[in-house]
Amino acid sequence: xxxxxxxxxxxxxxxxxxxxxxxxxxxxxxxxxxxxxxxxxxxxxxxxxxxxxxxxxxxx
Numbered sequence: 001x002x003x004x005x006x007x008x009x010x011x012x013x014x015x016x017x018x019x020x021x022x023x024x025x026x027x028x029x030x031x032x033x034x035x036x037x038x039x040x041x042x043x044x045x046x047x048x049x050x051x052x053x054x055x056x057x058x059x060x
Contacts, residue, residue, distance in 0.1 A: 012020040013034060026034065050057050 011023040013023055013026070014020045015030070015034065023031075
């Protein structure tokens with residue numbers, strides 16, 4: 001079989017509307033802050049969704 005070409009990627013993130021930067025370029029503190037903000041955003045969105053669609057909560 002022919003060997004497939006390896007897939008590569010680069011992850012970028014935009015913080016506070018600034019230009020996107022590579023994830024790898026963030027400091028440990030910046031990564032910690034970004035993860036906290038992402039967790040907060042996800043929690044807020046899920047809470048809003050399940051408040052609007054309580055019947056969906058029983059399906060999880």
